[in-house]
Amino acid sequence: MYIAISAQYQGGGFKGSVRNFANYLEKENEGKTPEEQEHFFNQFENSVEVEQVIQDIDGNTAKLAKEEPKFYSMVVSPAHRELRHIGNDLEKLREYTRELMKDYAESFNREPKKTVDDIKYYAKIEYERFYKETDKKIQENQAYANKIMELKKEIRQIERGEEIGSVDRLKLRIVKLEREAPHQKNGKRIVNGMKKEGHQTHIHIIVSRRDMTNSYSLSPGSKYRASETDLNGKDVKRGFNRDKFFKAAEKTFDKKFEYNRNFVESYQGKNLYAKDPKKFFAVMAGLPTTEKQVAFKLLRKSRVQIPSIPTNKAQLAFKAFMKLKRGIEKSLGSGGIEI
Template sequence: MYIAISKQSQGENFSGSVRDFVKYLEKENEENNLGLQESFFDQYNDNIPAEEVIAQIDNNTSKLNKKDPKFYSMVVSPSQRELKAINNDPEKLRQYIRALMNDYAASFHRNEVVKVDDIKYYAKIEKERTFKGTDREIQENQPYATKILKLKKEIRAIENGELKVNINRIKKEIERLETDAPHQINGKRIVRGMKKDGMQNHVHIIVSHKDATNTFKLSPLSQHKENETILNGKKIKQGFNRDKFYKAAEKTFDKTFNYKRNFVESYMARNVLDKDPKRFLGMLAGLPTSEKQAAFKMLFKAGVKVPIIPTNKVQLAYKTLMKLKKGVEVAINSGSIGV
């Protein structure tokens, strides 16, 4: 399960409306028939009109200044394995998001317990994803793309009379490179912006910076996890525990759908990989045989080359560990494995 939280926009001026972002999230609906379109939903309601989302978010901004985001964007991207476990069912995904937002609310550190009814949010399922620069397929196709681009420039030079070379030979070389590129869909080299195949359901969530009563701020990007300060002689709790949220999000999915999560899919594994790649390999080596075999199969399928792990003590060169770490991170970012 990959979850990313970001501010309203880049920079420090957040005076703009949520309208542009809502319009962006409506792009799939413009391409689909009415029966295939996905509407916004919240904790209790489906089929919420886009204009209502805009009005509710834009009008829930009391006492926010220009340096305060009006809203936060959260993307929840289940892995293909997780989507398979719920049969790629949009209704089950909505069920999960509503359970997830309880975890979101519980991750705030406040004097009064924050509940899901305190959160003003609107979510929308998207059914397509496109390849981006961080995807493994794009990165491994890049050497071919670079050569193809160079050859196409030569063809333009020939056509403009700037270069005298056999144009047919260059065209054949381009055809060869297109065919030899390691990652293809339906016989075509995968490039940025191309739609991914398979199950790709994911969810965009717009969360207001202010609570549902438009009274106090709730920032999931707070620099504090669980901080306490004294204000006017009163102890004030503040912060948002993202570690707690990500762990809870994973447990909620597993419990709701009886999902058997492998070690390499877990949030814990990602944390260990970030901080101590050698320990990650040690933990991988120490898994029960069946789970270890499944883990290696998932990593292999994601294109990650795992070094041979000694049965006694893991002793690997730093460069090898960093190569492994990079490979797993690329697989995570591309959604190949659900860490």
């Protein structure tokens, strides 16, 4: 499970309407019949028009300063293994979103305790993702893309009579480079803008910075973790407990759908690796045989080269750990939970 929360940000500040973002989330509905379209939903409604989303979010910004975000964007991306487990069922994802937003509300350190009834949000499910310049596969294909561009430039120069050479020979070199690029899809080099393969279903959530009554602020990006402060001689709770939210996000999915989460894909495992990689590797090697096999399989699917590893913790070789360290780090990063 990958969850990312980011604040509204436009042109150097937190200004403007949610309109552009909400309209952007309508892109997958283009060319589809009303029955085929995916609509915004919230805790109680299954189909909300985009204009209603814009009106509600833009109208819920009382007392927010210009330098403060008016809303937050949350992206919830279940891993391929999680999507397969629930059959990529959109109704189950809607159910999960509504349970997740309960966890979100309960992660605010406030008195009285916050519930999902205090949160103004709208969510939308998308099916597709497209490769972009920051993707690893695009970056690793870039050297081949650059050479192909140079060859195409040479061809144009020859065709205009500016250079002398064999166009056919250059075209053959381009074909060869296209085939040699390390990342391919259906026999073609993966390029920027190409649709990603496999299940890519994910959920976008627009969350208002203000509560449902537009009376007070609820910021998941607060610099204050769950803590208390003195305000006019009174202890006041503040902050957002990120660890609590991340753990709850996994627990809710696992309990609701009876999902058996492996240590490698768990928040606990990712957190342990970030704090103590050697201990992470020792725990992984000490997992029961079946779980360990699944863990290694998950890492291999992430293109990690795994050497022969002793199963006895006392025999763990530091050299073997260092070989795995970089690959495991990349694997965890691709499926982690971030804010």
